[in-house]
Amino acid sequence: MEFTFNNLLLIGSGLLVFSVFLSKTTKYGIPVVVLFMVVGMLAGIDGPGGINFYNIQISKFIGTFALILILFSGGLDTRYTDIKPIVKRGIVLSTLGVAITAVLTGIFITYTTVLTMKEGLLLGAIISSTDAAAVFTILRSKSMGLKNNIRPLLEFESGSNDPMAYLLTITMIMLIKNPDSSVFGYVWFFIKQFAIGGAVGVAMGYAITRIMNRISLNFDGLYAVLLLGLAILSFSLADFLGGNGFLSVYLAAIVLGNSDFIHKRSLTKHFDAQAWMVQIIMFLTLGLLVNPSELVPLIGVGLLFSVFIILVARPIAVLTCLWGSNFTTRSKIFISWVGLRGAVPIILSIYALEAGVEKGRLIFNLVFFISLTSVLVKGTTIPAIAKFLKLNVPMGIRKKSTLDIELANKIKSIVVELDVAAEYHCVGKNLVNLELPHGITITMLNRNGHFLVPDGFTTIQVGDKLTILADSVTTLKAFHKKIGVA
Numbered sequence: 001m002e003f004t005f006n007n008l009l010l011i012g013s014g015l016l017v018f019s020v021f022l023s024k025t026t027k028y029g030i031p032v033v034v035l036f037m038v039v040g041m042l043a044g045i046d047g048p049g050g051i052n053f054y055n056i057q058i059s060k061f062i063g064t065f066a067l068i069l070i071l072f073s074g075g076l077d078t079r080y081t082d083i084k085p086i087v088k089r090g091i092v093l094s095t096l097g098v099a100i101t102a103v104l105t106g107i108f109i110t111y112t113t114v115l116t117m118k119e120g121l122l123l124g125a126i127i128s129s130t131d132a133a134a135v136f137t138i139l140r141s142k143s144m145g146l147k148n149n150i151r152p153l154l155e156f157e158s159g160s161n162d163p164m165a166y167l168l169t170i171t172m173i174m175l176i177k178n179p180d181s182s183v184f185g186y187v188w189f190f191i192k193q194f195a196i197g198g199a200v201g202v203a204m205g206y207a208i209t210r211i212m213n214r215i216s217l218n219f220d221g222l223y224a225v226l227l228l229g230l231a232i233l234s235f236s237l238a239d240f241l242g243g244n245g246f247l248s249v250y251l252a253a254i255v256l257g258n259s260d261f262i263h264k265r266s267l268t269k270h271f272d273a274q275a276w277m278v279q280i281i282m283f284l285t286l287g288l289l290v291n292p293s294e295l296v297p298l299i300g301v302g303l304l305f306s307v308f309i310i311l312v313a314r315p316i317a318v319l320t321c322l323w324g325s326n327f328t329t330r331s332k333i334f335i336s337w338v339g340l341r342g343a344v345p346i347i348l349s350i351y352a353l354e355a356g357v358e359k360g361r362l363i364f365n366l367v368f369f370i371s372l373t374s375v376l377v378k379g380t381t382i383p384a385i386a387k388f389l390k391l392n393v394p395m396g397i398r399k400k401s402t403l404d405i406e407l408a409n410k411i412k413s414i415v416v417e418l419d420v421a422a423e424y425h426c427v428g429k430n431l432v433n434l435e436l437p438h439g440i441t442i443t444m445l446n447r448n449g450h451f452l453v454p455d456g457f458t459t460i461q462v463g464d465k466l467t468i469l470a471d472s473v474t475t476l477k478a479f480h481k482k483i484g485v486a
Contacts, residue, residue, distance in 0.1 A: 077268065193243055196242055
């Protein structure tokens, strides 16, 4: 069957709905990302679906767009308080750790296959990063917590190491295509990508916060559209200026997620849903792109590479980067195990295909096989490994509230009511412009006997009765002082 625009909606919607239903099987321990890829493979040219799809440019676009939303959604959920204890080690893991994995894997591949040293290092660079989509999905879908700041480290690493893998991959492609180019040019390329990408990301994070809080749109639904456009702008602006777009969009989301902005809770949930949708589309597309018949001859060498990465390259990288840290040996073993490869390496291998690398198709198939086995083997065993190493902490079951109001992330312990007087500094101001102390949430407003749940654009008026949640007496006093309560 040809994959044409005439049947795109029918086939695409059917695969999307089927993948969502299939996600229910995760209760049996099967990682959902594997199921999405398998559905794509079954629908492809070698499967019963028989869809003939082989478009490198479309696949690259879908993968890049999906990663933008996945990284942005992951960044919105990342809290400074969670990553502060591990940020330095996380940065080392996402840079030096990626480089160590790439070099060790590349050398091993060179001496066990027909690939040259440059081609082997290219494959090592492509497969060197852990995958944000796989890590976020698997860690957040399991009903367990992890001791010793392991989860924040793993999520931060997976969200921030894509730029390094991307840079290594692009560098190796340029070396293969232009072997006479200078080393200085590549060093400058690295510096420029990180410096510009980081600067644009942080600047865009603060800019987005101000834009979201200052603009007053007539329709609430447009805030999601605006934020989507700004997220894409964070990526494209950094890329246009010569920086790394993936780093930019992730940092912008972290800055925004740790700031107060209009409709924060609902927009965070919206982008979580969007990330799931593009994740399904991305894995389906990658599944369609591969021909399972081409993977069969690579089973032996693919398993060899997978074992080497799982048991040698990844552990050496983790032990090196966490040397002298507070993480226990058991924690380091678990961190090594959760080095999930997923969509990112497959997308990076598409860059090699697009660049016309001689053995690009072989590299793509090997990367796909390694990523598939990595998620399948590691993803199904994470709870068992955590339990075996005594690192899991039960999280309990959290019931969903029927009243979804925009509460702060922290749990509040004090509830008070405040009658707004004319001399208070908050009169005539919107909530979003009050710059409330952290730990304060205004949950209800009584105005002339009418109750309403305030949002960021609600203007405080004389006579309003505010229901306030505070996490401590100190925070409540700070709030009173800010608005001029005697």
